Amino acid sequence: MAKKDAGSRVRDALRIDGELPDPGSIPVGPGKKAKALAKLGDAADRLSALQEALFAEGVGGGRRSVLLVLQGMDTSGKGGTVSHVLGLVNPMGVRYAAFKKPTAAEQRHHYLWRIRKQLPAPGQIGVFDRSHYEDILVPRVNGLLTAAERRRRYAELNAFEKELTEAGTTVVKVFLHISPEEQLKRLKARLVTPEKRWKYNPGDLEARGHWPAYQQAYADIFEKTSTAHAPWYAVPADHKWYRNWAVAELLVETLAELAPRFPEPGFDAGAELARLKGVGVPA
Amino acid sequence: MAKKDAGSRVRDALRIDGELPDPGSIPVGPGKKAKALAKLGDAADRLSALQEALFAEGVGGGRRSVLLVLQGMDTSGKGGTVSHVLGLVNPMGVRYAAFKKPTAAEQRHHYLWRIRKQLPAPGQIGVFDRSHYEDILVPRVNGLLTAAERRRRYAELNAFEKELTEAGTTVVKVFLHISPEEQLKRLKARLVTPEKRWKYNPGDLEARGHWPAYQQAYADIFEKTSTAHAPWYAVPADHKWYRNWAVAELLVETLAELAPRFPEPGFDAGAELARLKGVGVPA
Numbered sequence: 001m002a003k004k005d006a007g008s009r010v011r012d013a014l015r016i017d018g019e020l021p022d023p024g025s026i027p028v029g030p031g032k033k034a035k036a037l038a039k040l041g042d043a044a045d046r047l048s049a050l051q052e053a054l055f056a057e058g059v060g061g062g063r064r065s066v067l068l069v070l071q072g073m074d075t076s077g078k079g080g081t082v083s084h085v086l087g088l089v090n091p092m093g094v095r096y097a098a099f100k101k102p103t104a105a106e107q108r109h110h111y112l113w114r115i116r117k118q119l120p121a122p123g124q125i126g127v128f129d130r131s132h133y134e135d136i137l138v139p140r141v142n143g144l145l146t147a148a149e150r151r152r153r154y155a156e157l158n159a160f161e162k163e164l165t166e167a168g169t170t171v172v173k174v175f176l177h178i179s180p181e182e183q184l185k186r187l188k189a190r191l192v193t194p195e196k197r198w199k200y201n202p203g204d205l206e207a208r209g210h211w212p213a214y215q216q217a218y219a220d221i222f223e224k225t226s227t228a229h230a231p232w233y234a235v236p237a238d239h240k241w242y243r244n245w246a247v248a249e250l251l252v253e254t255l256a257e258l259a260p261r262f263p264e265p266g267f268d269a270g271a272e273l274a275r276l277k278g279v280g281v282p283a
Numbered sequence: 284m285a286k287k288d289a290g291s292r293v294r295d296a297l298r299i300d301g302e303l304p305d306p307g308s309i310p311v312g313p314g315k316k317a318k319a320l321a322k323l324g325d326a327a328d329r330l331s332a333l334q335e336a337l338f339a340e341g342v343g344g345g346r347r348s349v350l351l352v353l354q355g356m357d358t359s360g361k362g363g364t365v366s367h368v369l370g371l372v373n374p375m376g377v378r379y380a381a382f383k384k385p386t387a388a389e390q391r392h393h394y395l396w397r398i399r400k401q402l403p404a405p406g407q408i409g410v411f412d413r414s415h416y417e418d419i420l421v422p423r424v425n426g427l428l429t430a431a432e433r434r435r436r437y438a439e440l441n442a443f444e445k446e447l448t449e450a451g452t453t454v455v456k457v458f459l460h461i462s463p464e465e466q467l468k469r470l471k472a473r474l475v476t477p478e479k480r481w482k483y484n485p486g487d488l489e490a491r492g493h494w495p496a497y498q499q500a501y502a503d504i505f506e507k508t509s510t511a512h513a514p515w516y517a518v519p520a521d522h523k524w525y526r527n528w529a530v531a532e533l534l535v536e537t538l539a540e541l542a543p544r545f546p547e548p549g550f551d552a553g554a555e556l557a558r559l560k561g562v563g564v565p566a
Contacts, residue, residue, distance in 0.1 A: 056481040083373040090366045091379050092412070098375070129375070180564035187559055191552045195545055198339040202550050202558075211564040265480050272485060273474050281463035281494040 007256065010249040014233040016175070016222045023179040024238040029245060029269040033152035036245040037081065039116065043248040044088040050255035051125060053262055055093040058123015063168035065120040068247075069131045072176030073214060074204040077237050078129045084244045085251070086127055089255060095120045109134020111135040112160055123174045125251070132157060133221060140220075161230040169222040171230035172254050175218065175248060176237040180211055185241075290333015290539065293532040299458070306316045306462040307521040316343040319528040326531040327371040333538035334337060334408060335403045336545055337375040343546020346451035348403040349537060351530075355459030356497060358469035360520050361412045364459065366535070367527045369410055378403045381412040394418040394441055403452065408534070416438060416504060418458075423503075424496045434530040437507040454513035455537050457530060458501065459520040463494055474515040 013028035017240075021027045030036040059065065068086075075176045086094050097118035106114045112132060120126030135152050145153065161171050171246045178186075187208075190200040207214065226232045233250055237243040296311035304310045313319040340347065351369075353361040369377050378402035389397045395415060402410030419436050422428045422526075430438065444454050461469075470491075473483040490497065509515045516533055520526040 025426060048284055060481055079375060082375050086374045087370075087372075089370075091369045091374055091377050091410070092362060092365050092381070094374050094379075096374050096377075127374070184559070188556065191556050191559070197548050198343055198546050200550075200552075200555070201547070202555060205555075205558060205562045208564065209562050262478055263481050265483070267483075267485050269474050269480060269483075272483070272488075273471065275485075275488060276467070276474070277486045279492050281491065 008253055011095065011231075011233065011248065011253050014235060014246060014250065016226055016232040016234050020175075020177055020234045021236050023177045023182065023236050025236050026239075027236065029242070029249065033239070033241045036241045040084075040241075040245050040248055043245070043252050045087075046252050047248060047255070048089050050252065050258075050260060051089040051093045054125070054258065054260035055090070055123045057073060057260045057261045058121065060266075062129060062260070062263065063122045064258060064260065065122055065124050066251070066253065067120055067126040067128065067164065067169050067171050068260070069128045069171065069173040070132070070176065071131060071133050071137075071174070071218075072237065073178060073183060073211075074201075074207055075183050076176035076178045077240060077243050078176060079199075080240060081213070081243060081247050082127055082129060084240075085248045086125070089125070093124055093125045094142065095124045096145045097127070098133055099134060112156075115160075118253060119164070121169065126169075130159065133225075136219050137214070140217045141210050149231070150220075154221075157225050158227055159229075161225075161227065165229040170254055170258060171223075173230060173232045174250065175222070175232060176243060177234050178237045180208070182238045183208065189235065224234045291536055293515065293529065294514075294536050297518060297529060297533065299509055299515040299517050301462055302518045303458075304518050304519050306460045306465065308518065308519050309525060312525075312532065316522070316524045319358065319524045323367075323524075323528050323531055326535050327526070329535050330368075330531060330538070331372050331535050333535065333541075333543060334372040334376045337408070337538060337541065337543035338373070338406040339545045340543045341404065343549075344544070346405045347541060347543065348405055348409065348423060348452045349534070349541070350403055350409040350411065350447065350452050350454045351534065352411045352416070352418075352456040353453065353459065354414060354416050354457070354501075355520065356466060356494075357484075357490055358473070359459035359461045359467050360526050361459060362482075363409055363523060364526060364530050365412060367523075368531045369408070369530070374410070376407055377405045378409045379412065380410070382414055382417060395439075398443075402447070405451065409452075415443065416508075419504065420497070420500050423500045424493050433503075437504075440508050441510055441513075444508075444510065448512040453537055453541060455533060456508075456513060456515045457533065458505070458515060458517045459526060460517050461520045463491070464472075465521045466491065486550060 010028055030039055054064065070081060072078055080097060086096065095118070099114070102114065115132045118126070118128070136150065136157065140150060164171055187200065187204060190196045222232045235243055235246045306312055313322050337347065346548065353364060355361055365379060369379065369416060378401070380399070398415045401409070401411070419433065419440065447454055470483065470487060473479045505515050517528045518526055
């Protein structure tokens with residue numbers, strides 16, 4: 001797990017730099033479903049091993065962690081990514097949090113208040129299903145922020161993520177990029193399939209009606225908050241199999257670069273073995 | 284998922300009622316590893332389906348949840364259970380919390396303070412890796428509680444769990460029961476295997492030296508806190524494959540009895556389909 005072996009092929013290809021790739025495109029990696037599923041299996045093994053090492057490092061006193069931020073339009077597959085990618089690793093090492101419309105109690109606090117409460121502990125992979133970016137996205141689309149307020153909020157978000165990075169958290173921000181045509185299909189599927197109907201929310205159509213405004217708001221977010229310490233990645237998400245492979249690889253590359261290490265024991269293993277023999281269990 | 288189909292064969296066999304079963308025994312279910320692994324695969328499918336329904340119910344406004352409490356001596360397999368059983372379901376629906384020695388800050392609060400912060404949300408399966416029971420177990424073995432204080436604490440724990448139950452949380456308390464011989468093997472394995480060494484803690488030997496006192500403290504806990512609303516189960520845990528199967532089945536039976544239901548949509552699906560056609564995406 002040496003740093004030089006980590007690689008950044010997928011990160012380099014998916015890092016946002018201007019125009020987004022087509023939601024159905026394959027900018028890097030497997031172009032066929034069967035191949036992508038096989039490669040996801042390989043990624044699962046690497047991800048599990050790296051996650052265990054990160055967790056062990058945390059138990060040993062290390063302070064590093066990873067925070068995966070998932071953003072995207074409704075039906076873009078945030079939940080599916082959690083299930084299919086984070087479901088590959090030990091639940092002990094994953095901290096999942098979903099951020100919906102802030103409650104009345106949450107609204108009385110600074111918008112980062114509820115976010116801070118859900119940050120990953122050392123050794124964990126935190127996953128934000130929506131995030132602090134909703135707090136600029138939604139008010140902006142709804143015309144509630146002046147240009148000056150927007151600027152201040154971008155600066156706050158960048159400062160917040162800088163602080164996380166300095167505290168040992170590697171921030172990986174992923175935009176799951178779907179097309180409006182694919183969203184239409186997925187919304188229809190939610191309505192016509194009884195066991196999927198609970199995922200449908202009539203409010204999703206309001207957001208869909210503001211599609212261009214959301215795309216513009218996202219474009220501004222990517223421009224203003226893609227920093228060296230917390231870059232944004234765009235994952236084409238019209239193909240679920242590609243989305244899962246890509247997010248898994250982004251995590252693998254990120255963790256491999258961290259090169260988490262099993263901690264040095266704070267004891268003499270030989271002496272403990274000898275001591276172990278002496279500690280019998282009284283009848 | 285009708286209630287009458289739920290069954291309680293495994294719960295009935297493993298519910299603690301006096302003497303504990305032998306840690307290497309098979310009180311119910313598969314007696315061979317290959318069979319147990321195959322049956323764990325079946326349980327995984329049922330558990331996933333039930334967990335998704337519980338989660339959906341929570342999204343729809345339901346308040347029910349499940350709390351799995353895992354207790355046991357060091358190396359009894361609490362972490363392994365989380366990995367192999369909770370790893371079978373969607374991470375979105377699982378809330379994991381480990382409780383170690385309370386920090387100085389935690390000690391300034393009531394001992395249930397830190398516990399309450401980690402309770403599962405509606406629709407979730409919460410998992411406690413150690414729990415509020417450590418707060419009677421450890422002080423008791425260390426001789427820090429008078430008989431009157433112990434009685435008061437048992438009453439508090441029962442009242443706390445009653446409150447959880449009334450708020451919609453089904454509490455499933457599992458004691459992972461290993462033998463001192465098996466613990467010795469596992470502690471040795473942690474010392475001699477470099478990539479397992481981080482799991483070893485010299486303090487584990489102190490607890491091992493107090494084995495009979497811990498068994499007595501557990502016996503009292505089972506006697507005083509096995510209630511109708513929050514029973515204790517003993518899972519023989521010398522065989523990891525049996526332990527995983529048994530905990531998975533306890534969860535499946537518990538969830539099947541809850542019979543979680545996908546929520547009725549709060550909208551007219553036909554009308555929404557029609558509306559969907561009208562909400563195009565402006566160019």
